Amino acid sequence: MKEIVAQPLTPEDFAPFGDVIERGADPISINAGMCERHHDLARLDIQGGATGISLFDAEPRALPYEFNLVERHPLGSQAFLPMTMAPFLVIVAEDKDGTPAPPKAFLTQPGQGVNFYRNTWHGVLTPLESPDGTPGLFAVVDRIGDGANLEEYRFLESFKVVQF
Amino acid sequence: MKEIVAQPLTPEDFAPFGDVIERGADPISINAGMCERHHDLARLDIQGGATGISLFDAEPRALPYEFNLVERHPLGSQAFLPMTMAPFLVIVAEDKDGTPAPPKAFLTQPGQGVNFYRNTWHGVLTPLESPDGTPGLFAVVDRIGDGANLEEYRFLESFKVVQF
Numbered sequence: 079m080k081e082i083v084a085q086p087l088t089p090e091d092f093a094p095f096g097d098v099i100e101r102g103a104d105p106i107s108i109n110a111g112m113c114e115r116h117h118d119l120a121r122l123d124i125q126g127g128a129t130g131i132s133l134f135d136a137e138p139r140a141l142p143y144e145f146n147l148v149e150r151h152p153l154g155s156q157a158f159l160p161m162t163m164a165p166f167l168v169i170v171a172e173d174k175d176g177t178p179a180p181p182k183a184f185l186t187q188p189g190q191g192v193n194f195y196r197n198t199w200h201g202v203l204t205p206l207e208s209p210d211g212t213p214g215l216f217a218v219v220d221r222i223g224d225g226a227n228l229e230e231y232r233f234l235e236s237f238k239v240v241q242f
Numbered sequence: 243m244k245e246i247v248a249q250p251l252t253p254e255d256f257a258p259f260g261d262v263i264e265r266g267a268d269p270i271s272i273n274a275g276m277c278e279r280h281h282d283l284a285r286l287d288i289q290g291g292a293t294g295i296s297l298f299d300a301e302p303r304a305l306p307y308e309f310n311l312v313e314r315h316p317l318g319s320q321a322f323l324p325m326t327m328a329p330f331l332v333i334v335a336e337d338k339d340g341t342p343a344p345p346k347a348f349l350t351q352p353g354q355g356v357n358f359y360r361n362t363w364h365g366v367l368t369p370l371e372s373p374d375g376t377p378g379l380f381a382v383v384d385r386i387g388d389g390a391n392l393e394e395y396r397f398l399e400s401f402k403v404v405q406f
Contacts, residue, residue, distance in 0.1 A: 099381065101297055109366040113300040113378075118386045120295040129293045131284040131321055131357065131383060133265055136277040157295055159381040161353060162327055189325060189379055193295065202273040214277075215353055217263065217323040219295060219383060222282045
């Protein structure tokens with residue numbers, strides 16, 4: 079089985095796939111200095127539907143993590159905002175003539191979310207187990223509406239993601 | 243100084259002010275049963291601008307908490323999605339002829355966010371101190387764009403929020 083070494087998630091490495099939603103160097107100070115606003119961090123791209131907020135509650139996984147399924151959403155970007163400080167695994171793949179290229183994997187730091195651009199191949203939501211039993215809870219900002227907004231692709235051979 | 247006893251945050255009590263964004267009784271099962279999608283939990287209402295995702299990093303406060311300032315946003319709803327499991331304080335007030343009525347205060351449970359409806363009077367973001375030094379980090383879904391989207395009101399007398 080092919081191994082993928084998970085990399086730390088950085089905006090530079092993730093740029094082809096989406097936005098890393100994290101605190102930056104130049105926030106706006108609001109509320110008399112009591113709060114920093116890191117402004118407008120995601121390129122939302124919702125086609126022919128509404129933008130909405132949902133919660134995803136996913137089963138935490140462990141590394142090494144095996145998978146063969148990726149998916150993408152032709153009609154909208156999809157942002158994952160962790161509601162805990164536990165890290166999660168972000169699997170993505172470039173597109174090559176309509177099917178995914180070999181995937182990459184990133185591991186988040188506490189306080190990082192991601193926004194997958196519309197049509198980015200990505201793995202299903204994979205929070206990682208933490209010793210204190212933190213749930214795999216995320217706020218998701220994506221497209222609400224009818225239409226064929228899910229395309230799945232199953233690789234013939236599974237991949238195994240291992241820790242860097 | 244007038245005291246306000248913080249109440250547990252429930253959708254019923256919060257209904258005049260906005261949405262409680264929390265897991266519900268009837269999620270959609272996705273990802274082969276590994277994830278529950280609690281679908282479309284907030285009534286976003288963005289006027290004449292774009293919907294965006296920002297991060298707010300606020301100084302955690304302690305109870306009892308004194309305040310005399312509330313604000314509202316005439317051009318858009320504003321959702322606060324905590325990126326930690328620490329509770330936060332939600333202060334709101336009904337409108338009475340253009341100024342806020344006496345405020346109410348709610349205390350969240352882990353995994354609860356809120357979406358203030360457009361034009362709801364509310365206090366500034368007030369995460370609460372936790373023993374392990376958790377930061378006051380939130381993802382915020384609100385209006386991105388120019389325009390007069392902030393109205394502030396300062397009560398003549400401060401209020402003091404105390405624990406229920």
